[in-house]
Amino acid sequence: MEFFYHESYHLKDFFEKNLHNFEELLLSEAVNVKDMIDDILHIGNIDLVNNAKKLVFFIIDQKEKELRQFAKHEGIAWATHSIDLSFKLEWIQAIRRTVWFLIKEYNKLTNEKVIENFFTLEKEVNDQIDDFLNAFFISYSTYKDSLIKAHRELVENLSVPIIPINSSVCILPLIGAIDEFRTNILEEKVLTEIGVLRIQTLIIDLSGIADMEIDVIEHLLKIIDGASMMGCKSVITGLRVEVVRKMIHLGISFEHKSKTLGTLQQALSEYLS
Numbered sequence: 001m002e003f004f005y006h007e008s009y010h011l012k013d014f015f016e017k018n019l020h021n022f023e024e025l026l027l028s029e030a031v032n033v034k035d036m037i038d039d040i041l042h043i044g045n046i047d048l049v050n051n052a053k054k055l056v057f058f059i060i061d062q063k064e065k066e067l068r069q070f071a072k073h074e075g076i077a078w079a080t081h082s083i084d085l086s087f088k089l090e091w092i093q094a095i096r097r098t099v100w101f102l103i104k105e106y107n108k109l110t111n112e113k114v115i116e117n118f119f120t121l122e123k124e125v126n127d128q129i130d131d132f133l134n135a136f137f138i139s140y141s142t143y144k145d146s147l148i149k150a151h152r153e154l155v156e157n158l159s160v161p162i163i164p165i166n167s168s169v170c171i172l173p174l175i176g177a178i179d180e181f182r183t184n185i186l187e188e189k190v191l192t193e194i195g196v197l198r199i200q201t202l203i204i205d206l207s208g209i210a211d212m213e214i215d216v217i218e219h220l221l222k223i224i225d226g227a228s229m230m231g232c233k234s235v236i237t238g239l240r241v242e243v244v245r246k247m248i249h250l251g252i253s254f255e256h257k258s259k260t261l262g263t264l265q266q267a268l269s270e271y272l273s
């Protein structure tokens with residue numbers, strides 16, 4: 001591999017004039033990432049090769065602030081698109097090895113003048129690459145956590161959808177399995193929305209619930225009691241045979257807690273007429 005060099009070149013000049021060699025060496029070092037470059041560009045609009053060059057010049061120019069900001073943006077981008085972190089680790093280590101290979105070549109061409117400040121240079125280069133990695137992972141982790149939290153809140157809201165029908169009547173259709181975690185969300189959401197929306201009648205449709213454990217049923221009864229304390233009448237619709245049978249054998253009933261109707265359509269017909 002031939003390197004372009006002139007006696008007037010500083011280290012930055014040498015890298016600028018040999019960017020093609022830098023890219024070729026980098027790709028040969030990053031064996032696994034090489035085949036993923038186009039996919040990562042397509043998935044997250046992340047140009048690994050150009051970003052590597054940008055990082056190198058931040059290091060050479062000792063632009064620590066810009067380097068950390070760049071790492072932060074990179075972390076957010078990788079977290080947003082859930083790109084495998086193993087690729088990032090391999091890529092950064094490949095950049096490190098490639099940078100030192102070019103420094104070695106530059107040192108040879110300058111009759112080993114760089115070696116006089118080798119230990120200072122080694123500390124500066126490696127510390128900045130390590131700083132980039134640290135800032136990247138902190139940004140990645142922080143943003144990933146915020147995405148998980150936002151996703152969880154979205155799921156929670158979708159799992160307890162309270163739908164206003166008019167100024168005083170709302171429907172709460174429940175679908176799927178209900179466990180302790182979901183009943184806690186249910187309690188908070190129901191009581192909060194009753195207070196905010198001034199709900200007078202809450203129709204809880206259970207036709208989408210195939211079965212409920214005893215502790216879930218008892219928690220639901222407590223939620224109905226809480227709603228009643230806030231001046232909201234509860235109407236239960238769509239109880240499935242399996243749930244009714246379990247309640248009969250356990251001696252539990254909604255009879256004194258709320259009104260029960262066979263279907264949601266019956267409730268809507270009665271309360272919206």
